[in-house]
Amino acid sequence: MKNTLKTMLALMLGIMMVFAMTACGGSSDSGDSEAAEGGEGGTLKVVTEATFAPFESTDEEGNIIGFDVDMMNAIAESQGLTIEWVNMEFDSLIPALQSNQGDIICAGMNKLAGDRAEKVDFGDTYFESDLMLLVKSDSDLTGIDAVTSDMKLASQIGTTGGDMVQQMKEEGKIADGVVLNQWTDCYLQLQNGDVQGVIVDKPVGEAYLNAHSDIAKFVGDSFGEHEEFAFAVQKGNTELLDKLNAGLAELKENGTYEELVAKWFS
Numbered sequence: 001m002k003n004t005l006k007t008m009l010a011l012m013l014g015i016m017m018v019f020a021m022t023a024c025g026g027s028s029d030s031g032d033s034e035a036a037e038g039g040e041g042g043t044l045k046v047v048t049e050a051t052f053a054p055f056e057s058t059d060e061e062g063n064i065i066g067f068d069v070d071m072m073n074a075i076a077e078s079q080g081l082t083i084e085w086v087n088m089e090f091d092s093l094i095p096a097l098q099s100n101q102g103d104i105i106c107a108g109m110n111k112l113a114g115d116r117a118e119k120v121d122f123g124d125t126y127f128e129s130d131l132m133l134l135v136k137s138d139s140d141l142t143g144i145d146a147v148t149s150d151m152k153l154a155s156q157i158g159t160t161g162g163d164m165v166q167q168m169k170e171e172g173k174i175a176d177g178v179v180l181n182q183w184t185d186c187y188l189q190l191q192n193g194d195v196q197g198v199i200v201d202k203p204v205g206e207a208y209l210n211a212h213s214d215i216a217k218f219v220g221d222s223f224g225e226h227e228e229f230a231f232a233v234q235k236g237n238t239e240l241l242d243k244l245n246a247g248l249a250e251l252k253e254n255g256t257y258e259e260l261v262a263k264w265f266s
């Protein structure tokens with residue numbers, strides 16, 4: 001009698017375990033589909049580095065604002081996507097997508113630089129730019145070619161400007177190439193006299209000069225590779241990239257893109 005009861009209990013336990021595993025398998029599948037759509041309930045994480053005004057910066061309340069924010073929010077709306085913005089260091093952006101910690105990069109990122117396009121898939125170009133040398137108002141420097149080997153230049157780590165100051169250091173053209181996490185720190189080091197120049201993207205330097213023309217200036221012509229800013233998605237996520245490109249095309253078609261350029265770059 002006891003053996004029969006034990007057998008029945010074992011059988012019921014086994015049946016319950018089979019049901020439990022089947023149920024888990026369903027949720028993990030939906031989990032996979034969520035991952036494809038991006039995060040919890042389909043919300044896509046847009047990762048950026050928010051000291052790059054007017055593309056992205058933070059306002060007094062800590063909200064991320066800027067051209068990229070308005071553009072990507074409008075693209076998401078047009079394509080029926082739900083997004084949330086995540087602020088992190090620039091050199092963490094591509095690793096974030098590679099480790100599934102982010103779905104979209106929108107950060108004034110040059111799609112042509114280095115091996116970036118081997119790690120993520122870039123969309124259509126949404127802005128073009130060049131690098132400039134920013135110096136203090138009283139500097140005698142006339143341009144990037146006038147920089148001497150006793151000088152120090154700063155730029156942001158992981159960026160085209162950051163790579164350039166490190167390359168100039170390696171080539172002995174400058175005494176040090178200072179790479180910092182935030183553009184605001186680069187400007188501070190310039191004003192403190194810790195560095196003699198900052199290599200920065202022209203539209204971003206112009207935004208800084210709009211508010212600091214008394215203490216800084218551009219010198220010389222633009223230099224380095226002509227840059228094409230584009231958003232990026234995880235390698236192979238063609239479905240999402242097609243939606244973002246379609247959204248950008250729609251903004252250009254209906255005048256929203258031009259309105260945003262006028263709002264942030266006038």
Ligand code: GLN
Nearest residue numbers: 052107108109110159160
């Ligand atoms: N355009 C530069 C790059 O792609 C800088 C971008 C940035 O600092 N947000 O590296």
